[in-house]
Amino acid sequence: MHRIGFIGAGPVGTAFAISLSRHGYEVTAVHDVNRDAAESFARRLTGCRVCGTAQDLADGAEFVFITTPDDIIARVAGQLTWHTGQAVIHCSGACSTDILEPARKQGTIVGSIHPCQTFASIDQAIENLPGSTFAIQAEEPMLGALKDIAVALGGNWVQLTAEDKILYHASAAIACNYFHTIVKLAADLWQDFDKSTGEATQALLPLLRGSLNNLSTVGLPHCLTGPIARGDLGTIRKHVDALARRAPSTLPLYKALGMETIPIALAKGTIDQAVADELRELLKPD
Ligand SMILES: NC(=O)c1ccc[n+]([C@@H]2O[C@H](COP(=O)([O-])OP(=O)(O)OC[C@H]3O[C@@H](n4cnc5c(N)ncnc54)[C@H](OP(=O)(O)O)[C@@H]3O)[C@@H](O)[C@H]2O)c1
Numbered sequence: 001m002h003r004i005g006f007i008g009a010g011p012v013g014t015a016f017a018i019s020l021s022r023h024g025y026e027v028t029a030v031h032d033v034n035r036d037a038a039e040s041f042a043r044r045l046t047g048c049r050v051c052g053t054a055q056d057l058a059d060g061a062e063f064v065f066i067t068t069p070d071d072i073i074a075r076v077a078g079q080l081t082w083h084t085g086q087a088v089i090h091c092s093g094a095c096s097t098d099i100l101e102p103a104r105k106q107g108t109i110v111g112s113i114h115p116c117q118t119f120a121s122i123d124q125a126i127e128n129l130p131g132s133t134f135a136i137q138a139e140e141p142m143l144g145a146l147k148d149i150a151v152a153l154g155g156n157w158v159q160l161t162a163e164d165k166i167l168y169h170a171s172a173a174i175a176c177n178y179f180h181t182i183v184k185l186a187a188d189l190w191q192d193f194d195k196s197t198g199e200a201t202q203a204l205l206p207l208l209r210g211s212l213n214n215l216s217t218v219g220l221p222h223c224l225t226g227p228i229a230r231g232d233l234g235t236i237r238k239h240v241d242a243l244a245r246r247a248p249s250t251l252p253l254y255k256a257l258g259m260e261t262i263p264i265a266l267a268k269g270t271i272d273q274a275v276a277d278e279l280r281e282l283l284k285p286d
Pocket residue numbers: 007008009010011012013031032033034037054067068069070072076090091092093094114115116117118119120
């Protein structure tokens with residue numbers, strides 16, 4: 001088994017390293033500019049030493065994961081002296097392996113593996129990782145090694161080109177980050193009847209879980225419910241009027257998302273073109 005080292009002991013590096021070690025991979029070293037983060041990483045693994053410098057780590061590890069913020073990966077790759085045959089990998093979703101070019105020029109094998117998962121908390125991320133999709137950009141033999149990692153962690157993999165990666169990452173940002181934004185906007189509306197965003201979020205969570213369950217078991221477009229799926233023009237009109245009076249800043253997004261929902265209802269087959277046209281009229285931007 002290869003000796004694996006991590007440069008960057010943030011949530012991704014730490015959760016990835018713990019998951020790998022639980023599946024038989026040998027994580028032997030960590031370095032982070034924040035010594036406390038590196039020590040906390042090492043405490044959670046058996047036989048993992050904290051390296052004072054990134055070069056010390058690179059000298060001893062056969063597989064090096066650079067799990068720093070994206071903007072720093074290229075600098076780290078370019079500053080170090082690497083050895084032939086060593087593997088250098090990053091976990092960025094948006095960046096291609098081009099940023100590892102200085103390491104590749106020194107004879108290393110490069111690749112990237114992005115877990116399509118969110119790492120707000122290390123322990124929650126470890127729990128979430130099985131079943132996740134891992135986006136891999138690499139050529140053989142690194143491609144096979146990264147596919148093996150994805151499968152060992154209980155996940156699936158998708159192979160992407162450098163050009164695909166940024167659009168792939170935009171998709172992940174919409175599905176994950178903007179999902180939170182939409183929930184926040186929905187929960188904020190409860191302030192109008194004196195319920196805090198926190199209380200509203202708790203109240204909406206079962207609905208959100210139900211929606212995710214439907215997405216998973218019923219799938220698009222049939223999982224879509226609600227007034228647009230029913231072609232309920234009167235309800236949509238009331239939503240628009242209420243938002244215009246009581247939460248006007250939310251109205252443009254409500255309308256824009258409503259517009260994007262009409263084709264889903266059409267695909268589900270529960271509205272026809274005439275109703276879709278009336279909905280479009282109600283939801284057109286001011
Ligand atoms: N967060 C996510 O949900 C997520 C999901 C998938 C993939 N990713 C990718 O995973 C990578 C890491 O993300 P993250 O969220 O764990 O990042 P993070 O929270 O910023 O953690 C990165 C760690 O690297 C340290 N660091 C900064 N510069 C360094 C250097 N020159 N040498 C060594 N360590 C350095 C940071 O220390 P300081 O804090 O002191 O700067 C921090 O401890 C990124 O490429 C990101 O795009 C993130």
